[in-house]
Amino acid sequence: MSILLPTVLIGILGVAFGYMLAWFAQKFAVHTNPLIKKIEEILPGANCGACGYPGCSGLAEKIVNEDAPVNACPVGGVKVWTEIAKLTGKTTGNLETKKAMLVCQGGKGTVQELGAYQGIDDCRAAAVLGVSHIGCISGCLGLGTCEKICPFDAIHINPETGLPIIDWEECTGCGKCVEECPRKVLVLVPGREQVRLACSSPASGKEVRRVCSKGCIKCQLCVKTCPVQAIHFQDGVIQIDQEKCTLCGLCVEKCPTHCILHLMSKDRKDAEETLSSVLNS
């Protein structure tokens, strides 16, 4: 019978603590907007920090309580934005997704190679040395720092050219690679169809021709070819005015070194359609 006493005692204590817990839970409950929790669930949950807020929950809170834009999360993309827009009733601002683009085509066999790099396998490490192993002063070093730091596995080094290939399906436009690239040959561009110059060298045409077979030699043939005057030669570099460009592709054909690229993506159109269908439903 000696088992009876402890059983009863523990039982009473259990019931008492149970009621206490229930009471505490109600008395000290922290009231949060259930919307925050819902938005947090929609967000990718990678806590990558690309939005500029402290993690996904931080962003969710700012979207509900303050005026963080609905499309602040570059990783989530249109699908996430539309869902958040639906939940909060806010309108999305700029619908454009950003994608990383390599503004260099000077890979192996294309750019002049001066020596073999030895040392830490990282572009940032090679850049602190001052003297570089390729002839171009602004070209891609090709040691794959972007590949290593991409949190979404969207960048892979092409073993043939040594240049990174960016998979726009996977790229979320978080901008991590752009930030870390010591040569600044990665830039964020809108993820849509566009015409871009794929050379970042500010050097003279003569110098570029000497060191690279796919660099911009500043011949300005594109400037003369463009039917809508969207291409200008300013401060020693070719600049393409994206507002004026009609994507006719004439300059892409004319460019003697093939360093103007016509980037294709239907991303934006899809995005607009998705959003309007969601908002109108």
Place this chain on the structure above:
Amino acid sequence: MMIGKLFHGGIHPPTFKELTAQKPIKKFPSPEKVYLPLLQHTGTPLQPLVKKGDMVKRGQKIADVDAFVTAPLHSPIAGKVLGIEEWPHPTRGKFGAIVIENNGSQDDEINGVLSQEEMEGMDPKSIQNWIREGGFVGLGGAAFPTHVKVSPPSGKKIDTLLINGAECEPFITCDHRVMMERTDFILSGAYLLARACGAQKIIFGIEKNKPDCIEKITGSIHNIPLPTQVSPLPVLYPQGSEKHLILTILGKEVPPGGLPLDVQVVVSNVQTAWAIGRNAQEGIPLIERVITLTGDSLTNQENLDVPIGARLLDLVNYCGGFQVSPEKTIMGGPMTGIAQVTLEVPVVKGTSGFVFLRKNITKEEYSCIRCGQCVDHCPMYLLPTDLVRYAEHGDFEEAKKQRALDCIECGSCSYVCPAGIPITHYIKIAKAEILLRAKKGGK
């Protein structure tokens, strides 16, 4: 004389100095063209004072800038300015350079000759200005403008001038030869430097592996009107680092982040003293220097007196070309030097030599085994093991706290590492990042 103490750590690399140590300095004939980068010193880049088509004299000032930490540039040959273009630079990849074509004339501009009386009569301030006008920088390698070094800020007093003849880098023997062959200029230059900074005594620091230099300098220092001594130094790398030189000779430790003037000392390289002494006696500013061309792939290893701006390719041809084409070319010594990718680079003021190596010996890299060899050999009492990990993981705040900026990049840690980790390279990244952040934060 050595009242100081041995520094912590250090290494004993093979010196390979026997290749050139006994070879007298040869005068390199005036080259056809010279390439003079507008940045040859630590500090503000220069603005050219000449333009395409101008005729210049040998010794004429061709570039200057209105800044304190800088050193003007003089033409090493007489001839015509071909233009200012981007040219390979031994430490910067590429940099704007003034290109001058030799017209073969001996048109000299003689400036700044000082007689004995003038030397005595000048006050420190005017000697500092005179040094600035000569374009002098530290010829040991860092190329820090000499007039800045000898201008102590008000309130700081200098009592000792150390003349650095340690030359601890393997392979390099240019200072050795200058000490042997150009002793007189060194002495008068040292005296001028001491006058400029107000030092009351001069001490020459020379490593014991150069007994001929110790004997030669000791035998002639009575010519200097200030108390002067020669201090034979133990042979240990990096003895030639100024902080370690001060510790070994005077027993004073430069505080972290501080400068030699915090312990009332100015350190100058022997070749800088030589160039200054030469300017005082012959009126030739810093347009020539002695460099060592060495290494097992070169046909003839030489110590050459070359004009600044001479192209490396021409120097190699003068030395008889290569026996075997080098797998690795380094400007400076193999410990702290910078690998070169082209023979088009010119000699700059900070060039102490070029080393051409037949074999590029690399160590395979393994994981750190925490053996602590780098800690034992670090002459700056740092913990390279930890600094590598901070740099690897991007924790630059912690690297700064662990005094990464005190690293003198001597390379002892990489040299001893049994796992073949490029430790100095990691610390270099950390230093660059810390300085970059400080710059951003300061704005």
